[in-house]
Amino acid sequence: MAGSNPNAKPMNLTLNVWRQPNRNTEGRIVEYKVKDISPEMSFLEMLDVLNEDLLHAGEDPVAFDHDCREGICGSCDLFINGRSHGPEKGTTTCQLHMRKFSDGDTITIEPWRANAFPVNKDLSVDRSAFDRIIQAGGYISVNTGGVPDGNEIPVPKEIADRAFEAATCIACGACVAACKNASAMLFVSAKVSQLALLPQGHAERKTRVENMVAQMDKEGFGACTNIGSCAAECPVGISLENIAMLNREFIVAKATSNNLA
Template identity: 90%
Template sequence: MAGSNPNAKPMNLTLRVWRQPNHQASGQIVEYKVNEISPDMSFLEMLDVLNEDLLHKGQDPVAFDHDCREGICGSCALFINGRSHGPEKGTTTCQLHMRKFSDGETITIEPWRANAFPVNKDLSVDRSAFDRIIQAGGYVSVNTGGTPDGNEIPIPKDISDRAFEAATCIGCGACVAACKNASAMLFVSAKVSQLALLPQGQVEAQTRVENMVARMDIEGFGACSNIGSCAAECPVGISLENIAILNREFLTAKVVSNNMA
């Protein structure tokens, strides 16, 4: 035992879990009990306990995405008690610990809900729409080799720091799940503003924002109504300021654009 909280007692919980065999099939909430859950367990370790139990009983374990369990890969994506990644602010599901829950509690666990994120199975969804948005322009067009020395272009520290903050987006999709319109504006704006802030990204700034926004619309994400649930639920604290930067970049691009489409 970690000894972090010597008084913490194991908990018994009721889980209401979304089960859906595949994208085509319909799904439903199924109730399970898990017992003797240590408060020092992570939420996903609690689900491991459930899955080992189901497997022993010959039942299909609950499918969910996860990998690094350090809050950085962006794989885990659970909608817990109606909130992206659960009740703790600034935390991915894998870093949420059971000490945030209490003995006897009922916990509802669903996948992200968005048209642009179809369910693969149970709690696993298809977020390839995010990749296609990046492919539409979320890069600087440089080939390997022949680049100038890293110190050739000084970048003011505060600009570099702001670009870094935007670049820390983990692409988990919590912002989409938190938004009543299932908008991807926070995700898209984080990449747009990272590259718009840096001199390396400014060369293609106009086409980038136009193409990424167009792709976002094609993928079926909803419109942004500037309520800010996305930023409130973002596990890594991506700021709403990025959406303002995106809007500015987008308007500038439209004014000077040659793209009549």
């Protein structure tokens, strides 16, 4: 049953899905058929249909991460036909709709592939490395209470807007999955830029970038070789300029560091 277009035809599809019981067991691609898929469905709703079918057949449904299904929580993370979040630009998997596919298509669905993101099960991966990078310095050290009035420090609109653009990163990991080096530079640079741009973040500017980059390396993410596939595949449009800013911040911090460690 279609919503906007009563004439939209349901589709039959072949899915090649990565199945892996847990991180210690080898995985493999398994083929499934799904029938009568409405073009109005979201990609995840199509997977819901597959999972209901599997459940009725007594088989283990495909595990995948998802939550808000409106493109903002960053939970969903599928590598679809060799691309992070699939074929539509600027779109998370949950906002990708089946009208972007055609009847008879074969769709390959894999988890993010990166050493720093081990597979939990099937399509679900462990992205806790991102949390640890933030814990290494992705904050401004203020306690609750005792802060100045919100209008005490004016922030030029252009600066506030640029900081906002960087701050919209949803930490989905598409950048890492898209990168041939599995680099997390775009993710790290978005947070570093946001806090380096705002006057509130200046006090910890140097230690922040040093610590976050050190943690990034420790987690096993690869190096950045300026290919730019991260920004091309980012569902929320985080710009490569952030990586340039991260590099600048990092060099200045290292050259003038008070951090003797």
